[in-house]
Amino acid sequence: MSNSLTEENYLKALFNIANESGEVNVAELSKSLEIKMPTVTSMMKKLGEKKLVHYESYKPLRLTEKGKKEAGLIIRKHRLTEMFLVDKMKMGWEDVHDIAEQIEHIQSAAFFEKMDEMLGYPKIDPHGSPIPDKNGKVVWKDYSKLSDCEVGETVKLAAVINTSSDFLKFLNAREMRLGLKIKIKAIEPFDKSIIISYGKRPAESLSNIVCERLLVEKEG
Amino acid sequence: MSNSLTEENYLKALFNIANESGEVNVAELSKSLEIKMPTVTSMMKKLGEKKLVHYESYKPLRLTEKGKKEAGLIIRKHRLTEMFLVDKMKMGWEDVHDIAEQIEHIQSAAFFEKMDEMLGYPKIDPHGSPIPDKNGKVVWKDYSKLSDCEVGETVKLAAVINTSSDFLKFLNAREMRLGLKIKIKAIEPFDKSIIISYGKRPAESLSNIVCERLLVEKEG
DNA sequence: GTATAAAGTTAGATTGATCTAACAAATTTT
């Protein structure tokens, strides 16, 4: 136990950008952390020695089971914090990411226990992402991207994958929040933009870029 | 602005151990931070260049006005956090110091604003210490040490100066909390230990060491 | 008022996290 703040950030990034096979490139990690590749390589060797990452020269990176657990627990703290900030402290979902990014590194089991308890043991965070359990395990429900839906379908907004303030403000401006029922009215073949209706809004247009970041549940 | 976590810890320590004249020794600071003197010296030079500390070789250390303000604001965040943890998160006053020690470094005005608001703009923390205002200014009320009181006086427990978990558990075990009315029954001349009565307890004995850490308000 | 002790500084080494420049391996293009 006891990884430095820096190490925690590498673990989290590895966990977050891992694809289905759990593999990550040095280049991807470098880009995601905004840290140059040689620095990433040397940290990977270090995490390799700590048995948190499977590291072999020129091979893709993979978290070990131990690494996955520790990363999952950091993300658990991040998401519990986001939920706490929104639910208990009445902050907007667009404002909580940067604060959670800092609080996720707090070392205190009791603090996060209390949060969890006050929140009633939530399963998802304010953006619809699942909160890992106490073993760091996380399971995503099988949602679809709004961009993969068809005309005529009615779906429910379940999660947003991109917690940038700008994106969330964009959604706020359109009164879009989790749970919203959305009907797909039309899809523009040219740029894959989509026309939807919901609530009191008969026709809103969303670009493909936006639709790829909205996860929906089919049939309510 | 934007001091490193390390710099913040030096500023806070300077603020906390400054005597009436605001002067602090390198040796004291070194002891309080558990950092060797040469390291302290070099940090003092650095904080001197940043105009946070008045530094001259072989002279006592003094925070500048800027330094006092920044230190006060960190302590504000610390004490607000302690109050939040006790009041809103129902943690014991003996458990909050270490968590606040970490959260005081969170960079987010909004986060601490929300805390302050939820707490109703408290003036003191759970240990009776004053919470610095938004300019980092702090004023201690003029309390007496219990060790300086006389036989026959009745006083009210106003603050505890020592937030170590052990000390606070000692007080918990004796059902002593802020606001408690205490009558001084006797003082042992030999070791300055004191016999007090309060609540349903007709006679409890407290050592001088303990009494020096208890601040009281005279006549309710 | 000198000797001793305590406090403070200087010099130089160490560690963790980062960088750039140069080189090597793997992949993609043609």
Next chain:
DNA sequence: AAAATTTGTTAGATCAATCTAACTTTATAC
């Protein structure tokens, strides 16, 4: 398959924060 590109590594520098050893200044004791 050779060339070009992308990806990854090695080597060596830098910076912040720390340390130890040795020296200097200030304070204290006799």
